[in-house]
């Protein structure tokens with residue numbers, strides 16, 4: 001299939017149009033593998049698999065068509081950490097001609113109707129957030145439809161969180177348009193949503209949106225390496 005056509009279907013743009021199958025091939029790439037993803041992209045026929053995903057024991061990544069599979073020994077290699085995983089018992093009949101749907105080459109984007117106990121079901125609600133999108137590509141329209149289906153928080157009190165990361169080197173006129181779009185987006189978010197704003201040029205600024213008396217931001221030098229623990233310390237959000 002043509003890569004441009006595939007991008008229109010999946011919303012993914014690759015630096016390479018394939019996934020390196022092994023650690024050595026991954027390390028040999030001159031240009032690193034990167035994929036630009038369009039979140040919440042409308043997909044007319046997103047397949048729903050009525051069972052739980054098979055995940056990598058080491059990193060938790062989900063089995064997908066890019067994973068290297070050895071059918072005879074019934075193992076698969078994680079695309080992300082290259083860990084060697086065994087298939088669960090329910091996949092014992094797996095083979096070249098008997099593939100689970102998540103390994104179909106055209107099923108690189110699927111939705112699972114995951115169940116609490118791993119019991120297959122015929123759930124049909126898992127696509128609500130994706131199906132409700134309008135066809136417009138503007139940020140605010142994407143969020144207006146998706147926010148409608150974002151609940152104000154679940155039973156554990158976990159609220160939806162949105163962090164906006166803005167490249168401050170963007171030309172002034174584009175930055176103005178982006179700012180207006182972001183304001184519209186924020187307006188349409190659920191009342192209880194947590195919102196963060198990070199801007200970056202040669203410095204990284206984490207803006208304190210809850211401090212309304214004056215503009216306040218924690219500034220990090222763009223060339224200084226900090227551990228996530230140090231960053232958490234500076235942001236006063238250590239556990």
Ligand SMILES: [Zn+2]
Pocket residue numbers: 056057058059060061078079080081082083
């Ligand atoms: Zn893994």
